[in-house]
Amino acid sequence: MKEKAILILLVLFASAFLFSQTTLVFQTHWSDFRVNGIYDRDGNLLYPGLKHYLEEYEAANPGVKIEIREVPFGNYLQQILVGHMAGRGADIYNLYSLWGVQLVESDVLARPPEQIISKVKSDFSSTSVQGATINDVVMGIPAEVNTYALIYNKKLFEEAGIERAPVTWDELVEFGKLLTKKDSRGIITQYGFAFPMLEESSVSDIVHPYFALLYSAGGKPFNSDLTKSLLDSPEAIRAMEAIVELFEEGVTDTAGGLFDFTQKNVAMVIKAPWYVSYLKEAFGDEYEDIVGIAPIPYIDTPATSAYTFFYSVHSGSGNQEEAWKFLEWFALQYKEAPEITRAGELGAQVIGVIPPNKKDLEYFKAELVDLQEYVSLLDFATSEPNISQGDQIKKTIMDEIVAAMNYMKSPEQAMKDAASKINSILQSVN
Numbered sequence: 001m002k003e004k005a006i007l008i009l010l011v012l013f014a015s016a017f018l019f020s021q022t023t024l025v026f027q028t029h030w031s032d033f034r035v036n037g038i039y040d041r042d043g044n045l046l047y048p049g050l051k052h053y054l055e056e057y058e059a060a061n062p063g064v065k066i067e068i069r070e071v072p073f074g075n076y077l078q079q080i081l082v083g084h085m086a087g088r089g090a091d092i093y094n095l096y097s098l099w100g101v102q103l104v105e106s107d108v109l110a111r112p113p114e115q116i117i118s119k120v121k122s123d124f125s126s127t128s129v130q131g132a133t134i135n136d137v138v139m140g141i142p143a144e145v146n147t148y149a150l151i152y153n154k155k156l157f158e159e160a161g162i163e164r165a166p167v168t169w170d171e172l173v174e175f176g177k178l179l180t181k182k183d184s185r186g187i188i189t190q191y192g193f194a195f196p197m198l199e200e201s202s203v204s205d206i207v208h209p210y211f212a213l214l215y216s217a218g219g220k221p222f223n224s225d226l227t228k229s230l231l232d233s234p235e236a237i238r239a240m241e242a243i244v245e246l247f248e249e250g251v252t253d254t255a256g257g258l259f260d261f262t263q264k265n266v267a268m269v270i271k272a273p274w275y276v277s278y279l280k281e282a283f284g285d286e287y288e289d290i291v292g293i294a295p296i297p298y299i300d301t302p303a304t305s306a307y308t309f310f311y312s313v314h315s316g317s318g319n320q321e322e323a324w325k326f327l328e329w330f331a332l333q334y335k336e337a338p339e340i341t342r343a344g345e346l347g348a349q350v351i352g353v354i355p356p357n358k359k360d361l362e363y364f365k366a367e368l369v370d371l372q373e374y375v376s377l378l379d380f381a382t383s384e385p386n387i388s389q390g391d392q393i394k395k396t397i398m399d400e401i402v403a404a405m406n407y408m409k410s411p412e413q414a415m416k417d418a419a420s421k422i423n424s425i426l427q428s429v430n
Contacts, residue, residue: 022322023065026054027080027090029073033281034351047349053342057326064322073202077102077391084108084316091317092327094143097131097308098390104134105388110315112140113324119332128356130383131308140312141331142356144347146272147304147377148208151279154292156190156267165294169213169242172268172297176251179267188253193246194266195405197257203398205258208305208384209270210401212296213239215303215382221397226387227426231397232419240411242299244404254406270296272307273374277352280370293373295380306381308356311343331357338363354378388429396421 028035030050037049045052054066069090071079077099083089084106095103103109112120117138121129128142150172152165160179166172176192183189196205214221219235222228230236246252258269262282280287296304311331313323331343344360347353348368354375355361365375387393400418403409409417 021063021065022319023067024092024319024323024326025067025069025090026050026092026094027069027071028094029071029076030094030351031070035068035070038350048346049350050346053330053346056342057329064326066326080108081106084314087316089314089316091314091319091323093312093314095140095310095312097310097386098384098394100132100134100139100310100386101388101390104139107315109134109139110313110317110320112138112313116141116324116328116332119328123332123358124356125358125361125378127306127378127381127383128308128310131386132310134386140310141327141343143309143311143331143343144351144353145306145308145356145378146274146353147306147374147381148212148270148272148296149304149374149377150268150294150296151261151271151275152268152292152294153261153264153266153290155290156264157292160267165292166268166297167295169216169297169299173245173249173251176246176268177249180251182250188250188256189265191256191260191266192251193268194252194256194258194260195243195254195269196259197254203394204307205271206398206401207394208272208307209296210239210243210397211305211382211384212270212303213242213299215305216296216298217242217300220382222385222387226385229419229422229426231422232416236415236419237412239299240401240404240415243401244411247405247407264290273354273371274352276370277350293370295373295377302380304377304381305384306378307384334359340364387426389425393422393425396425 033049035050037045037052038047040046051068058064058066080093080103120132120138120141124142125145128145129138131145132138132140132142150165156179162175162178166175180188180192181190211221214236217235217239219233219239220230222230256266258271260266261269262279279291283290295302311327313320317323331341334341340360340363341357344355344357347355348360348364348371354371355364365372397418400414404411404414
C-alpha cells in the first residue's frame with residue numbers, strides 16, 4: 001500500500017508539472033545552420049543557433065518549452081494570416097517589417113508592454129525602430145536591419161586589369177563590359193553583372209536594388225503620407241533605364257543569376273549582408289581572395305536601400321505574458337560578458353545581419369570585418385516604408401521591373417504601369 005501511495009503521488013506530481021508547463025511556438029523563416037548553429041569539421045559548436053538559445057531559456061525556466069516552427073519565406077505571410085484566422089497561430093513571430101501594417105490591420109499582433117516599447121526606443125538604432133513602428137506604435141523588438149551593397153569577385157577584376165570597385169553607375173556599366181565574356185554564339189559565359197533569376201530569388205532581390213538606384217537618382221517610391229506611388233516620376237524612370245542599360249550593353253541577361261556568383265563566373269551582384277554567410281560557406285578558405293564588398297555605384301549621389309525585421313507576439317496567443325518575457329530575455333537583456341544581447345549575437349555571428357541594438361552594433365562592428373561596409377552604408381540608407389498591402393505592392397513593382405528587363409515594356413511604360421497599379425491598390429485600402 002505504501003508503494004502504491006508513493007506511485008500515485010509521483011503520477012499526480014508529474015501530471016501537475018505537465019499541466020503547469022507553458023509551450024511557446026516561435027515561428028521564423030530561418031532554417032539549417034541558423035537554427036542548428038555552426039560547427040567545425042570535427043563537430044565542435046563554433047556559434048550557437050536559435051535552438052541553443054531556446055534551450056538555455058528552458059533550462060533557466062523549467063516550466064517553459066519553446067518549439068520552433070520553420071516556414072519558407074515565400075509562404076510566411078500567408079501562413080501567418082491563415083493560422084490567425086484558423087486559431088492556430090504561433091505565439092512569437094520573427095516578422096518582415098513590410099508586413100507590419102497588414103498584420104496590425106488584421107489584428108494579428110499584440111501591442112508590447114510599455115517597458116519593452118521604452119527599452120526599444122532607447123537601446124536600438126533609429127532605422128530599426130522605424131521598421132518596428134506601425135501606425136506610430138512600436139509593435140515589437142527589432143531583430144535586424146540590413147542595407148544593400150555591391151559584392152564583386154576580386155580575382156575576375158584582377159584578371160580584367162581593374163584595380164578597384166566601380167563608384168558610379170556609369171563605371172559599373174564600363175567595368176561590366178570588360179568583365180563580360182561570350183562564346184562564339186554570343187552567349188554569355190562570364191557575367192559582368194547578374195540580377196537574380198525569378199526561380200532563385202525573393203522579390204526583395206529585384207526590388208531593393210532598384211530602390212537604391214531610385215534614391216540615388218533623387219527619387220522615392222511614394223509620397224510622404226504613403227497614399228500615392230511616385231514610380232512614374234522622371235527619377236524613377238531614370239533608375240529603371242540604368243538597370244536596362246546593363247542588358248542593352250550585353251553585360252547581363254535574364255539567363256544568369258546572382259547565386260551563380262559561387263560558380264566564379266559572375267563579377268558583380270547587389271545583395272544584403274546575410275549573403276556573405278552564404279559565400280563564406282561556399283568559398284571556404286578562398287573567401288578572402290575572391291569576395292570584395294563596396295557601396296552600390298550611384299547615379300547622382302551615394303544611396304542604398306534598407307529593410308528590417310522585428311520580433312512580435314500573436315494577439316491570439318494564450319501565453320502573451322510569457323512570450324514577451326522570453327523576448328525581453330532574448331533580445332533586450334544584456335549578457336554579462338560581453339555586454340550584448342543573445343539576439344544580437346545570433347544575428348551577427350550566424351544569421352549574418354546588422355544587429356539593430358546599439359551596444360550589439362558597436363561590439364560586432366569591430367569584431368566582424370565583413371559587416372563594416374554594410375554598417376557604414378546606414379548613413380546613406382533609406383528604409384523601406386511600412387505601407388498597407390506592402391507585399392502585394394512590392395510584387396507589382398517586381399513584375400514591372402522584370403517586364404522592362406525582358407524588353408516587354410520600355411522603362412518608362414513599366415514604371416508608369418507600376419504607379420497606376422499601385423495607386424489602384426492604395427485607393428482600395430484608403
